[in-house]
Amino acid sequence: MNESMNQSASLDDLIAIMARLRDPDGGCPWDLRQTFRTILPFTLEEAYEVAEAIEQDDMSALREELGDLLLQVVxxxxxxEEQGSFVLQQVIQSICDKMIRRHPHVFGTANLPNPEAVHANWxxxxxxxxxxxxxxKTVGLMAGVAHALPALVRxxxxxxxxxxxxxxxxxxxGVFDKVIEELDECRETLAEPADPGARVHEIGDLLxxxxxxxxxxxVDAEQALRTANRRFERRFGQIEAALHARGLEPSLxxxxxxxxLWSLAKTEEC
Structure with a gap:
């Protein structure tokens, strides 16, 4: 692949690269070994790395991570295509048809004057x-909510x-009262004899x-928890750094x- 191609690569180039990697005659042994199931964890990982780049307002990283995610699609x-199920063009055609169908106010004559009307039509x-x-056939309202979604999102x-x-x-x-009720029920499971199944049940209800x-x-619950995770990680890192500077280690x-030090880290963020 020459330098000019690097500067003007297209989707067709990426398709050709993947075809070459998957070519039984001289392709990459690792890529040839992969299946939908073995690639799935990488697909999910790339989607989350896109999310992380967005959360960090890192456009350079976002450009790179979107490329990695596009590679997963290809x-x-x-x-x-190799097993005769469908080709990438059909994937693209399907999403184009869907977007046009779901936006009749843009590509048709429907009158959807505000975001609420657009969402209802969607x-x-x-x-x-x-x-x-x-x-x-009539399907349940919950049909199609993917089980593979993160639990909070689902x-x-x-x-x-x-x-x-x-x-x-x-x-x-009423929601606040329900949270308190579920929290109390979690506390009740600590009574003897302990029932691990009941604890799982009640913690699930609380979450x-x-x-x-x-x-x-x-508030987006998944986003909120991701932010809380990063905040905890950052603050604990400050604790470790402060201890290490004094020749100490985190311990009981x-x-x-x-x-x-945790309280200090919280104060410094305010």
Whole structure:
């Protein structure tokens, strides 16, 4: 591949590269060994790395990570083509058709004057598409919410679908009360004899209720937890750095000092 190609590479070039990597005659042994299932973890990882670049407002990283994610699409499409299922062009055609169909106010004559109307139409189209996949039969409202989604994301999607038909709290106070109720039930599972199954059940209910609370507060629960994870990681890193500067290590014996340094790290962020 010459320098001029590097400066003007196209999707066709990427398709050709993947075809060469998957060529049984001289291709890459690692790429040839892969299947949809073995590549799946990489696909998910690349999607999260795109999210991380966005969260960090790093456009250079975003450019690179979008390329890595695009490679995953081309990789899956190539494997599908090899087994005669579909080709990349059909993938592109499918999403083009879907976007045109779901935007009749842009590509047609429908009158959808505000974002709420657009969203309602989008959901109607999705419902019709789900029904079409089942030969026109009525399908449950929760059908199509992928089980592979992160649990917090899936919980919010399930709740939003239920809310569309009125199965939701009328006011946020009820959600706060539900969270407290579930927290109390978690505490009850600590009583003897311990039932690990009950604890899993109650913790699940508590987390589900917390997602509901986040939704009612207009907060993306998955994003909020990702942010909290980064904040914890950053603050604990400050604790470690402060201890290492004094020739110390994090340990149970340093618990009080770690608590002090944690409070200091929180104060410095304010």
């Amino acid at each position: 990789f899956h499409a190539r494997m599908a 959901e109607r189209e999705k419902a019709l598409e789900r029904s079409a996949k089942h030969d026109g 919980a919010e999607k399930l709740q939003r679908r239920a809310a569309r038909v009125g199965f939701d709290w009328d006011a946020i106070d 589900f209720s917390c997602v509901n609370l986040a939704r009612h507060m207009g 014996a340093m618990r009080d000092e770690m608590e002090r």
